[in-house]
Amino acid sequence: MILMAIVIGCILGAVIGIYAPLVPYTYSGYLAIAIIAALDSVFGGIAATLKKNFDLKVFVTGFFGNAILSILLTFLGEKLNVDIYLAAIVVFVGRMFNNLAIIRRYYLSKWTSKKQENEQVESAEKTEETSK
Amino acid sequence: MHKKHIAITLGIMCFALTIATVIQFRTVDNTNKTVSSSLKENALRDEVLRWKEKYDNTYLELAESAKTLEEVRKQATQNDTTSMAKQQEITQNNMLLGLTEVTGPGIEITLADNNTGLTSEGNEVLDISSQLVHNDDLIQVINELNNAQAEAISVNGQRVIQTSSITCEGNVIKINGQKITSPFTIKAIGSPGLFSGSLNRIGGYLYFMKKDGVYVETKQLDNITVEAYNGVISYKYIKIKE
Known part of the structure; x- marks a missing residue:
């Protein structure tokens, strides 16, 4: 059910996004930062689920809060003539890589342990056969 | 219940994320077709795009203000005969200057490059350049239209006024500072019969263009609308002689 909701949300978003009006070029930078922040939250959420400490409230507030905060910070940076968005990108993308590494390790260890189990079962069967 | 809650929240979030991503993709696709290798050039291009957007927005505002001004003027002169006459004079002068959209009977000429490489008789062309519409061609056609007493002329939406120049800019033609390209639509207000007779006569300019294979x-x-000049006419040197 959760998976279905995600898929439906993605498809609806893509369809409406195709027909939605374009963002003025001046503001497309802000939107890009917000997207990166949201993506970071999504990967964080997946990693948290794998670690079994996923909290919906934390996830939702992180998703929207990070996006809005990063937009505000970028805006502030524009006013101060400091490229704050670079810092935001470094932080978010760095965290994204961290979370991706966690996800990768989780599945890798799962895969290797499964393989070892299979090998153990096979070797056990073999010894049984030879003992017969 | 709890699971339903989670599903709906996640669905909404995915919806928001994909909608933003797709819009961003399209925006970037629309504006930044070529990404340069140098950071500085990208920044400059960024700047140019931003200024262009600002210019367009300001221009729209200007058009809006002009409309409001017109209305205010109309209201202010409603009960005053002398100012009403002045108002009429202004409107008349603006029309003569080409600052208003005008309509009337006329002719629409479409000139387009020929991409087949064949002349009208089906022979292969020797000089491909002769099959393209050049700035000279437009100037000649406009000259013939003026000769046939055209009262208003526009090319691809650009009104031809006293200060209009038509120049060759490599692969495009520039008129009133705006770049236009084939096909060219020339609209002129005047006597349609006179236009047609003078333009389509054997030995006329269009006759030779057709012979070369230009479309x-x-x-x-009976009713054609010629667009207004959308720039600013400013004079610096001329004065009325006393």
Whole structure:
């Protein structure tokens, strides 16, 4: 059910996004930062689920809060003539890589342990056969 | 219940994320077709795009303000005969200067490059350049239209006024500082019969263009709208002699 909701949300978003009006070029930078922040939250959420400490409230507030905060910070940076968005990108993308590494390790260890189990079962069967 | 809650929240979030991503993709696709390798050039291009957007927005505002001004003027002169006469004079002068959209009977000429490489008789062309519409061609056609007493002329939406120049800019033609390209639609207000007779006569300019294989089409229309000049006319040197 959760998976279905995600898929439906993605498809609806893509369809409406195709027909939605374009963002003025001046503001497309802000939107890009917000997207990166949201993506970071999504990967964080997946990693948290794998670690079994996923909290919906934390996830939702992180998703929207990070996006809005990063937009505000970028805006502030524009006013101060400091490229704050670079810092935001470094932080978010760095965290994204961290979370991706966690996800990768989780599945890798799962895969290797499964393989070892299979090998153990096979070797056990073999010894049984030879003992017969 | 709890699971339903989670599903709906996640669905909404995915919806928001994909909608933003797709819009961003399209925006970037629309504006930044070529990404340069140098950071500085990208920044400059960024700047140019931003200024262009600002310019367009300001221009729209200007058009809006002009409209409001017109209305205010109309209201202010409603009960005053002398100012009403002045107002009429202004409107008349603006029309003569080409600052207002005008309509009337006229002709629409379409000139387009020929991409087949064949002349009208089906022979292979020797000089491909002769099959393209050049700035000289437009100037000649406009000259013939003026000779046939055209009262208003526009090319691809650009009104031809006293200060209009038509120049060759490599692969495009520039008129009133705006770049235009084939096909060219020339609209003129005046006597349609006179236009048609003078333009389509044997030995006329369009006759030779057609012979070279350029796509030429003329349409006589009872009602044609010629666009207004959308720039600013400013004079610096001329003065009325005392």
